[in-house]
Every structure is written in C-alpha cells, then in structure tokens.
Amino acid sequence: MSTPTQLTATSYALLGLLAVKPWTAYELAQQMDRTLSRFWPRARSKLYEEPKKLEALGLARSSMGTVGKRRRTTYTITPRGRRALADWLARPGEGPVLECELLLKIFFADSTSTAEVRKRIVELRDWGQQFTETNIQVGRAYMKGEGAFPERSAINQLVGTFIDDFLEMVDRWAEWATDLTARWPDDPKRAEPDWPAMEAVVQRGLDRSSRWNAGYRGRPVPPEG
Amino acid sequence: MSTPTQLTATSYALLGLLAVKPWTAYELAQQMDRTLSRFWPRARSKLYEEPKKLEALGLARSSMGTVGKRRRTTYTITPRGRRALADWLARPGEGPVLECELLLKIFFADSTSTAEVRKRIVELRDWGQQFTETNIQVGRAYMKGEGAFPERSAINQLVGTFIDDFLEMVDRWAEWATDLTARWPDDPKRAEPDWPAMEAVVQRGLDRSSRWNAGYRGRPVPPEG
DNA sequence: TTCTTCATGTAATTAGTTACATGATTGA
DNA sequence: TCAATCATGTAACTAATTACATGAAGAA
Secondary structure, three states: OOOOOOOOHHHHHHHHHHHHOOEEHHHHHHHHHHOHHHOOOOOHHHHHHHHHHHHHOOOEEEEEEEEOOEEEEEEEEOHHHHHHHHHHHOOOOOOOEEEOHHHHHHHOHHHOOHHHHHHHHHHHHHHHHHHHHHHHHHHHHHHOOOOOOHHHHHHHHHHHHHHHHHHHHHHHHHHHHHHHHHOOOOOHHHOOOOHHHHHHHHHHHHHHHHHHHHHOOOOOOOOOO | OOOOOOOOHHHHHHHHHHHHOOEEHHHHHHHHHHOHHHOOOOOHHHHHHHHHHHHHOOOEEEEEEEEOOEEEEEEEEOHHHHHHHHHHHOOOOOOOEEEOHHHHHHHOHHHOOHHHHHHHHHHHHHHHHHHHHHHHHHHHHHHOOOOOOHHHHHHHHHHHHHHHHHHHHHHHHHHHHHHHHHOOOOOHHHOOOOHHHHHHHHHHHHHHHHHHHHOOOOOOOOOOO
16 A cells, blocks of 8 residues: 555545545445445445545545544545546546346357346346345435435436436336247247347447437548448 | 465356466456456466466466567466366355455545545546447457457447446446536535435435345245246 | 567556444334 | 354466467458
8 A cells, every 4th residue: 555556436435425425444344335336336345445445645634533442534625536536527537338248158158058148138137136135225215315415416317317317228128028029939049139120229239329429519420431 | 375265256267267268477467458347356476476376276277488589478277177167157255356446545534525526426437438449449359250259249238238337327427427416516525415406316326125025035036927 | 670569468546335333313 | 142144355276368370372
C-alpha cells in the first residue's frame, strides 16, 4: 500500500459514495451491495480496501471511532477528492460489459441435449425474477419517500430504469426462448432456425442504425461503403 | 502450470470450441474474439494459456506443426474432454453479470452537471451502435448460408437474439434517457423524477412476478388439469 | 527492400476473490 | 447464557490484464 497506484473505477465508485455523505467502512460496503452492485459488482473485502487507497492519496480522510474495544473507521471526502471525482466524471467511460455463464452453456448446446438447454433457460429466467424482487423493493421505498437522499431520486430513476429494462429484456427473451426450444428436437444440432425471426432481428439492428445516423449529433457519420 | 488447478468457465469456453472442431491457438483466439467475447470477454493472452491447461489435464491434446521455423500448435479435444464438457453443461450456471462504467458515472450525476450526464448517455448509445454493426454482420453472414457451422445455426440464433435484445434495450433506454434529461435543470440534484414513469417500472416488475408465479417457478409446471 | 499486418506467444503485474478471524449486539 | 447475526476487517491466492517480443507473409 506504500505505492499509491492509479485509481480504478472501483476507487471512484467509493469516492462517489463519499461525495454524498461520510460513511463508516461497513456502511460503504452495505451501500455498494445494495445499489452499485447491480452494475458494478465487487467483493466485500475490496470495499474495505479501496477507501484506504483514497486516504493515502489525500482524496479522503478517516477518523477513528470505537465500538467497545473495536475500532471503527469513518471516511470523509476531501476537497481534492471532490475535484478528482468531478474530473473522472467528465471523462468518457466504458460501455457495458456483459458476462453470462448460462449463455455460454447455451451456446455449447451442440455438445449436450435440448433438455439441458431448456433447464439453463429456466435458470436464466429465475435469476431475473430473483433480481427483480430486490429491485422492486428499492423502487417502492423511493416512491414512498423513504429514499434516503431525495436529491438523488431523479438520478436513481435513470439508472434504476436501465436495470429494470435489462431485467424485462431477460424475462422476455427467456419466454421467447422457451417457446422456440419447445419445438426443437432432442438433438440441438438438428434444430432448424426460425428464419423469419432471424430476419426480423437483423432488420431491427438496421433500423437502429438508421435512427442513429438520422438523429446523430456527435461524431461525423461514417461514410457508407 | 505443474499444479493442474480447477477449470474455470473460461477453460470450458475453450473446451467448448474444441468440441466443434480442432483449431490452432490463433484460430481459437479469433473465434473467441468474434463470437464468445460478446458474453464472455477475455483478454487475448488468456486464450493462449487455457488450452495448455486443458492439455495438462488430458482434456485436449496438441500437435505441433510449423510455419517456417515458428511452431504452431493445433488442439484437439479428447474423449475425456467431451465428457468433462458434457458434465459441465449439465450443471446449473451463473446468471448475467453486468458491469458498466458509464452507468457508474451517470449514477454520480449529483457530483457533476446535467451536461456531462447527457454526454455519457450519448456515449452509451454510440457504444450500442458500434456493437450492433458487428452483430449484424455476423447475423447476415449466417443468413446467407456462409455460417461456418450450419448445425449450429439455431443455437446461434438463440444467443444472437439475446445479444441483440440487449442492444435494442440499451438503445431504447438511451433514447428515453435523452428525452428525460432534456428537461432536467443544469444541476441534477434539482431534477424531479418522472413519477408516473417510475410507477410504471415498478408495476412492470410486479407483472413479471405474477406471470412467473402463475406459470413457472424453477421447474416447468404441468398444465392445469 | 522495407513496412505493415498477421500470427504466436511469454512475462510481469494487478485487480479482485475466497477464506478466515474475531469482537459486539441482540434475543430466546 | 448461549447462539446467531451484525460489524470489521486481514491474508492468501488466482484469474485476468497489460506490456512486451518476434517471426512470417504480403503489399508498396
């Protein structure tokens, strides 16, 4: 820890939380778990480590309290910390990274049976369901005005909707995939694609391209080949 | 490498490719990049390492060829490898893990300006667009019958649709978010949530729950009767 | 011939995870 | 007063990434 390395997005995630208010290490970890983990999942232990790095770099300071004879650390952001955060927020960011083992298993369907594929699809749907439960609770709490930080409500809606859009998408896909594979023979290698559906997906992608090229206001439009 | 550690999902990803046909290390890496990276992204170097592990465990064997005076390794799956793969495929898998730095930056909007948030939203949309381009090409190639493995067409449709559903979702979200934030004041902390929209999202989640509880619940429920 | 891109890796480093440890608090 | 769970971390390990290196093939 003597060498203060470069900050990672995870460091900034913690720093961002500290910008809202000071927290103890435990509260920080909790908060991460509850909110950020949906699109920036990290192990618990990491969340105890990072704040130390922030402090070493002068972006936060810590004050020790005690509970009985255990120490308890509370972190507060410094002005330098706020500036560092603002700088980071003003730089471009990375797009979504999706990782899905279930999809991987489905992708290798030709080395197993259709029955197994169907199981994986059900698991995917169940996963979305589980996730939805907690997401709803958060959303409802906010609507009842129990949200801890009312000045963050609109922001929370923005990202909360992204997450729920994703969950909705997974659910719909799973439903569609269930129907599709219901008509598959036992051996996935002998399954015929649903050509019209495939055509529709390609078309949809092309439509996105058009809409994008039509209304685009950033970079120059790439020349058509 | 002398201690043959446990196989990871990444190992199985390579093993799965080998089940299709033998490949050289380079071809494996290419294939990963082109197809699997969409839902199982890994660095290039990793893809050269893993096959060695597979060989050490007797799940693949390698034959050395040469190009000039450089060696070139071709990997082939063994019967044990096929069994290991089938076993893995028959076990439950992990659900999606979503990671998005842009969303993280948007989440911390209260430490920056609405203008910055809008930029991040545009970046997210651009990202989807970029991704869509390549996705369409793959899809079109398949439809023209240029797909290298026709027996995998239906499977590819399954996962390809998942990816495109996701891209479509991102695009729609970005469009919605653009509209919403167009009405935000300069300071995101003073932005009011769109309450009806928020209510709608919660309702949608509840609807998913109902549909789920009605129909499935882990295993396929036999039709009422 | 030289330059660039394709092909094929190895080495060094690190971000992140799993496992472990233990005091404090609560409630049965 | 005992067990469970909350709170608070540290240590060991590893999966994965970035950086580096270099031969081969084809283009200019």
